[in-house]
Amino acid sequence: MPSLIDRFRKQDRKREQSGTFLALLAVLFSLSGPAQAEGESEIADKRFEFGGFGTLGVAQTDSNDAQFIRDQSQAKGIGKTPSAKLDSLLGLQVYFRATDSLELVTQAITRYGPQGNFQPDISWAFAKYALIPNNLTLRVGRMGTEFYMLADSRHVGYSYLTVRPPVDFFGELAFHYVDGFDLVGTLPVGDGVLKLKTFAGQSNEVAPIGKEIFSLRRNPMYGAYLDYQQGNWQWRATYAQMTFKHDLPAPVSSLQEQLAAVGASTAARAIALTNTTSRFYSAGGVYDRGPLQVQAMLSYTAHESHIYQNTKAGYLIGGYRLGEFTPFLGYSWSKSKSKELSSGLPDIPFHDLNVALAGALARVHTDQHTWSLGTRWDFRRNMALKAQVDMIRGKPESIFLYPTSTPKFDGKLNVFSLALDFVF
Amino acid sequence: MLKRAPLLLHAALFLLTGRDACADLVVVANPKSGIERLKRQEVIYLFMGRWRQLPSGTEAHPVDLGNDSTERAEFYRQLVNKEPSEIKAYWSRLVFSGGSRPPYTAESREELIRLISSMPGAIGYIERSQVDSRLRIVFELSGSP
Numbered sequence: 064m065p066s067l068i069d070r071f072r073k074q075d076r077k078r079e080q081s082g083t084f085l086a087l088l089a090v091l092f093s094l095s096g097p098a099q100a101e102g103e104s105e106i107a108d109k110r111f112e113f114g115g116f117g118t119l120g121v122a123q124t125d126s127n128d129a130q131f132i133r134d135q136s137q138a139k140g141i142g143k144t145p146s147a148k149l150d151s152l153l154g155l156q157v158y159f160r161a162t163d164s165l166e167l168v169t170q171a172i173t174r175y176g177p178q179g180n181f182q183p184d185i186s187w188a189f190a191k192y193a194l195i196p197n198n199l200t201l202r203v204g205r206m207g208t209e210f211y212m213l214a215d216s217r218h219v220g221y222s223y224l225t226v227r228p229p230v231d232f233f234g235e236l237a238f239h240y241v242d243g244f245d246l247v248g249t250l251p252v253g254d255g256v257l258k259l260k261t262f263a264g265q266s267n268e269v270a271p272i273g274k275e276i277f278s279l280r281r282n283p284m285y286g287a288y289l290d291y292q293q294g295n296w297q298w299r300a301t302y303a304q305m306t307f308k309h310d311l312p313a314p315v316s317s318l319q320e321q322l323a324a325v326g327a328s329t330a331a332r333a334i335a336l337t338n339t340t341s342r343f344y345s346a347g348g349v350y351d352r353g354p355l356q357v358q359a360m361l362s363y364t365a366h367e368s369h370i371y372q373n374t375k376a377g378y379l380i381g382g383y384r385l386g387e388f389t390p391f392l393g394y395s396w397s398k399s400k401s402k403e404l405s406s407g408l409p410d411i412p413f414h415d416l417n418v419a420l421a422g423a424l425a426r427v428h429t430d431q432h433t434w435s436l437g438t439r440w441d442f443r444r445n446m447a448l449k450a451q452v453d454m455i456r457g458k459p460e461s462i463f464l465y466p467t468s469t470p471k472f473d474g475k476l477n478v479f480s481l482a483l484d485f486v487f
Numbered sequence: 488m489l490k491r492a493p494l495l496l497h498a499a500l501f502l503l504t505g506r507d508a509c510a511d512l513v514v515v516a517n518p519k520s521g522i523e524r525l526k527r528q529e530v531i532y533l534f535m536g537r538w539r540q541l542p543s544g545t546e547a548h549p550v551d552l553g554n555d556s557t558e559r560a561e562f563y564r565q566l567v568n569k570e571p572s573e574i575k576a577y578w579s580r581l582v583f584s585g586g587s588r589p590p591y592t593a594e595s596r597e598e599l600i601r602l603i604s605s606m607p608g609a610i611g612y613i614e615r616s617q618v619d620s621r622l623r624i625v626f627e628l629s630g631s632p
Contacts, residue, residue, distance in 0.1 A: 197538070206585060216579075218583075219580060221576055221579050222576050222579040251538060254528060
């Protein structure tokens with residue numbers, strides 16, 4: 064597989080090559096395409112499809128002591144002033160069915176991201192090839208990450224009930240896609256359908272840390288999930304991991320240097336990220352029957368580096384359709400465990416350094432829960448209006464999910480959101 | 488218990504909405520499809536994109552009627568008790584995450600009949616009164632388990 068990953072490294076350096084690469088794949092596979100029956104070609108004739116999705120959202124909180132973000136990929140959060148940057152986005156997709164077995168998909172998305180603007184990004188560009196029709200599918204290119212169930216559709220507001228996926232659960236994620244490949248096996252088992260997916264590749268994203276940019280580029284990512292869908296139920300267990308190839312930017316990087324410079328090399332190494340791995344375990348279930356939908360998920364994240372804290376999180380959301388309205392109630396939580404790490408340096412004369420180290424470790428603590436209450440209103444075709452209130456209740460030191468917070472922050476935050484979701 | 492559930496849902500839908508949920512829709516396939524009957528669960532899997540193969544092993548090609556057809560809305564109400572907006576939301580998730588694609592949409596009942604009668608793997612739904620010898624009824628929505 065290294066050759067494949069190498070190929071994608073080159074793709075990263077020369078983006079323009081990816082089009083050629085996909086076109087080449089298309090030609091290769093179309094040569095081997097089977098002859099089509101008369102009616103089949105009629106259905107297959109619909110080769111190109113354009114589509115899109117988007118959200119116009121406005122949200123505000125009741126405090127300026129902490130800025131609320133949707134996930135770790137957003138540079139700045141929102142406060143008491145109503146803001147459209149948290150949830151608004153637009154996605155466009157081009158789908159091309161090259162043969163019965165080969166599909167090409169490209170999707171671009173513009174949303175408020177790491178650079179602090181709405182710079183568009185190619186979120187996906189992949190070729191999907193049916194190795195064994197219905198049973199085994201290979202995708203190669205850039206795909207959405209499925210670190211958690213539903214994670215790869217978390218920008219498609221129209222597809223779910225709430226204004227945004229629960230932040231306690233999905234907020235820790237800073238990455239959205241992976242460059243590599245995945246293999247999906249599907250098999251009917253009993254009354255249901257069993258799916259096994261494995262993926263491998265590398266991240267090519269960046270995440271904002273304060274005013275700095277934290278590079279996730281070339282971080283290897285691997286994972287797998289087992290999914291079983293039967294009747295009204297869907298179950299999934301997922302494992303995924305990411306190995307870091309870069310350290311955090313300032314102020315953590317300068318802290319590392321200072322610690323190393325005064326001989327506290329153990330502590331300096333402990334807060335380094337390079338060549339450490341973070342592991343994501345999760346399990347989820349969805350119950351969907353007529354007007355009733357319920358979903359629940361649990362996760363555990365373990366980091367080798369001391370600069371992140373191991374975290375448990377979960378959520379439960381239930382909604383019930385009443386005519387055009389689907390009111391919902393959600394509960395989510397996230398709790399991380401502080402890691403003990405001492406510089407080993409005496410407080411005199413290293414007081415400032417010890418305080419900086421303690422601060423860096425405290426920055427990533429979370430201990431909070433959220434009640435969410437709202438409704439979705441399917442007021443016209445392909446459009447939904449949503450209103451939601453989130454009541455976040457946390458310890459004052461629960462600040463990981465907020466990029467900036469002042470010492471006055473007491474851990475409580477109420478978020479009021481309105482969103483118009485659409486697809487076309 | 489599971490087998491009775493659709494009947495109960497059906498009754499509940501009728502009571503709640505007062506809507507005539509009894510439009511007599513049937514699921515039809517090509518006589519050469521190799522299948523005689525489908526179970527409700529199998530029809531759901533085929534139309535919801537979970538499994539696109541007929542029990543006979545033939546590659547399945549589910550066909551929808553147009554968005555504006557009453558049959559389409561009624562079909563999904565009777566099959567899974569979902570409104571058109573919910574079906575659209577369901578497919579939006581799959582389509583925009585690179586999963587499976589929704590059924591092909593026929594432009595008319597005539598196109599649907601033509602497709603099904605010319606493709607062994609095609610499967611669709613239609614009013615019982617419009618079924619002729621080119622089609623085989625493989626599932627009846629009203630009251631079928």
